[in-house]
Amino acid sequence: MLHQNGITHITSAAQAAQALEPLVHTFPHAGFLAKLIFATGIIGLGFLAVPVFSGSASYALSEALSWNAGLNLKLKRAHGFYGVITIATLLGLMINFIGINPMQALVVTAVINGVVAVPLLFLIARIARNKEIMGEHRSGMLSNVLVWCAFVFMGAAAVAMFATSFAGGK
Secondary structure: OOHHHOOOOOOOHHHHHHHOHHHHOOOOOHHHHHHHHHHHHHHHHHHHHHHHHHHHHHHHHHHHOOOOOOOOOOHHHOHHHHHHHHHHHHHHHHOOOOOOOHHHHHHHHHHHHHHHHHHHHHHHHHHHHOHHHHHHHOOOHHHHHHHHHHHHHHHHHHHHHHHHHHHHHO
16 A cells, blocks of 8 residues: 555655555545554564563574573573573663664564565474374364465565565566
């Protein structure tokens, strides 16, 4: 929708909110409403994303390094775990102050997540169907078909993205 309206380069949250105005133009005070909806979404996303990202990074690193991990543990029993949460949160905060464009960062991380999801879906599909690993809890036909469809569509989208990126750069 934004691209169709000629909005192709958004560099700030204010521009993103302004870009939403055509979607709510029939409402009274459309500009304010668009900004309010966007601000509410960004604030909610921040409240959700920061603890999830820092916590998941901490769990992953703690698991890989065989550290005690868990929010149920006190600080003195899980120094590394809570240290990673603290460092990840501070790094996220520092992005604001070191000049990284937050809109570009969102796009880049979304692209990375979309590309990385393809091999992960492949592994999930293989493991979920493996009787030796999953036993009687292996995935059924419907979930298997849906995961493989997601794998194919996301893989095709990733290939198309790279193909159009390289074709556009020539």
